[in-house]
Amino acid sequence: MADNVTPRIRVPREAAAGEVIEIKTLISHQMESGQRRDGDGNIIPRSIINRFVCEFNGETVIDVTLEPAISTNPYFEFTATVPESGTFTFTWYDDDGSVYTDTKEITVS
Amino acid sequence: MRKVLQRTVAAMALGSIASIAMAQDDGADLVINGEIEITVRAPAPAHMSDTGIDTILSGWVFRSDETRQLEMDDFDNPAFLAVDRGIEAWNTVEGTEGKSCATCHGDVEESMAGVRAVYPRWNEEAGEVRTLAGQINDCRTNQMGADAYAYDKSDMTAMEALISVQSRGMPVNVAIEGPVAETWAQGQELYYTRFGQLELSCANCHEQNYGNYIRADHLSQGQINGFPTYRLKNAGLVQTHNRFRGCIRDTRAETFAVGSPEFVALELYVASRGNGLSVEGPSVRP
Amino acid sequence: MTFNRRQALVMSMGAAAAAVLPLRLSAAIEDNIAAFTGGAEIGEGGITLTAPEIAENGNTVPVSVSAPGATAIMILAAGNPTPAVGIFHFGPLAGAQSASTRIRLAGTQDVIAIAQMPDGSFVQASQEVKVTIGGCGG
Numbered sequence: 001m002a003d004n005v006t007p008r009i010r011v012p013r014e015a016a017a018g019e020v021i022e023i024k025t026l027i028s029h030q031m032e033s034g035q036r037r038d039g040d041g042n043i044i045p046r047s048i049i050n051r052f053v054c055e056f057n058g059e060t061v062i063d064v065t066l067e068p069a070i071s072t073n074p075y076f077e078f079t080a081t082v083p084e085s086g087t088f089t090f091t092w093y094d095d096d097g098s099v100y101t102d103t104k105e106i107t108v109s
Numbered sequence: 110m111r112k113v114l115q116r117t118v119a120a121m122a123l124g125s126i127a128s129i130a131m132a133q134d135d136g137a138d139l140v141i142n143g144e145i146e147i148t149v150r151a152p153a154p155a156h157m158s159d160t161g162i163d164t165i166l167s168g169w170v171f172r173s174d175e176t177r178q179l180e181m182d183d184f185d186n187p188a189f190l191a192v193d194r195g196i197e198a199w200n201t202v203e204g205t206e207g208k209s210c211a212t213c214h215g216d217v218e219e220s221m222a223g224v225r226a227v228y229p230r231w232n233e234e235a236g237e238v239r240t241l242a243g244q245i246n247d248c249r250t251n252q253m254g255a256d257a258y259a260y261d262k263s264d265m266t267a268m269e270a271l272i273s274v275q276s277r278g279m280p281v282n283v284a285i286e287g288p289v290a291e292t293w294a295q296g297q298e299l300y301y302t303r304f305g306q307l308e309l310s311c312a313n314c315h316e317q318n319y320g321n322y323i324r325a326d327h328l329s330q331g332q333i334n335g336f337p338t339y340r341l342k343n344a345g346l347v348q349t350h351n352r353f354r355g356c357i358r359d360t361r362a363e364t365f366a367v368g369s370p371e372f373v374a375l376e377l378y379v380a381s382r383g384n385g386l387s388v389e390g391p392s393v394r395p
Numbered sequence: 396m397t398f399n400r401r402q403a404l405v406m407s408m409g410a411a412a413a414a415v416l417p418l419r420l421s422a423a424i425e426d427n428i429a430a431f432t433g434g435a436e437i438g439e440g441g442i443t444l445t446a447p448e449i450a451e452n453g454n455t456v457p458v459s460v461s462a463p464g465a466t467a468i469m470i471l472a473a474g475n476p477t478p479a480v481g482i483f484h485f486g487p488l489a490g491a492q493s494a495s496t497r498i499r500l501a502g503t504q505d506v507i508a509i510a511q512m513p514d515g516s517f518v519q520a521s522q523e524v525k526v527t528i529g530g531c532g533g
């Protein structure tokens with residue numbers, strides 16, 4: 001599932017110190033539940049993103065445990081407090097060991 | 110006798126729910142990203158004067174608040190994962206001629222603005238009606254020397270979605286006269302042909318019973334201005350002909366193939382029933 | 396309408412499974428809850444769960460949870476083959492202890508959210524979501 005996995009992330013470019021901002025993330029992933037069968041009646045093995053973490057300058061904003069009941073193309077919306085200028089790091093952990101990472105900068109004026 | 114019985118069964122399937130009051134259009138407006146105004150209801154085009162429909166309605170109107178909201182912000186609309194892939198494909202050189210889409214067409218935002226609104230359309234050189242998917246594949250095989258995309262698979266729907274986005278908010282305006290007239294008439298005939306064991310035509314559900322429920326499904330007018338559409342059921346983009354095929358299969362009929370002359374004609378006719386609505390694709394539907 | 400032996404057998408097995416299933420499911424839910432709460436009592440209030448009353452398709456159902464001050468919120472789908480949906484752990488830089496996602500529901504069922512508060516207590520909220528099973532494929 002390591003192919004075709006691309007994240008979309010929305011973070012404001014600027015914020016005031018201590019402001020609470022909204023973050024949205026979406027990543028393309030089948031989230032194969034392990035409950036489905038293929039045309040020959042065999043179970044299609046589970047293959048999901050099982051964890052998503054958002055950090056800002058190394059400190060945790062949110063750490064999510066995902067189960068197969070999360071929809072295809074996992075979507076999360078949450079908020080973060082921004083104390084200073086810095087970098088958001090977004091990390092998705094795949095069952096197959098793949099790790100997808102992206103970053104967004106924000107400037108505090 | 111057998112035929113009469115089948116008709117009765119089909120009529121019951123629709124009739125039993127026809128008694129439920131037609132769910133009214135609540136008048137909500139669709140504005141995408143707070144700036145792109147989408148016309149979701151418009152006066153029916155003149156050629157529909159005999160249909161009993163005076164206002165054409167986008168499928169968006171028939172959806173629940175939650176589904177509607179998924180389309181009101183491009184970030185909430187999962188189809189934009191495909192649009193991103195489409196942008197990548199647009200700029201990727203493929204085939205024996207060493208070209209990408211961008212080689213000939215440049216910036217997609219400029220060159221493709223308004224394109225989706227007029228397809229399917231007549232291609233003079235080829236002497237045929239061409240869908241957008243057909244044109245994309247013509248470019249790939251004849252201009253790029255690349256393999257054609259599978260007609261209704263994800264590479265095609267991603268490219269269709271990317272091209273469609275450039276026309277969002279513009280009125281659908283497909284030509285129905287001149288060289289396309291014959292194909293259009295063929296499409297119209299298909300629209301009113303009853304298919305399958307249930308003997309249902311497109312019109313039975315989408316002209317005579319839109320707004321009613323067929324079991325748990327809220328029937329729309331079957332407009333295709335929002336295609337390709339991200340279906341929650343498929344968790345992916347669905348191509349127009351794929352939807353046609355599903356509908357005909359649901360009547361328990363052998364269906365036409367995606368990209369077939371029958372579906373090209375039907376697409377032209379159905380698209381023309383949306384003349385005046387905005388291009389809305391890639392939309393979100395359940 | 397008549398059934399042959401095999402059809403009748405299959406149907407009776409189905410009925411037996413249907414009779415047993417709810418017990419198994421609730422045990423699975425209890426296991427999930429116990430793993431999260433450690434068996435602590437669960438109160439009410441201080442947590443909001445927002446989900447549609449009717450979902451047009453069970454594949455993608457938007458849900459939001461909010462519990463001001465919580466350290467974590469777990470979501471369960473009581474009627475799914477496996478009820479666990481996910482757990483949000485909020486870090487020190489979370490702007491609010493709230494989050495939204497999209498989940499799969501196998502049918503009409505209760506969605507449950509349980510929040511762990513910093514004092515070690517737990518609160519929960521639940522809501523039934525009706526999932527319409529459409530007949531029109533595509």
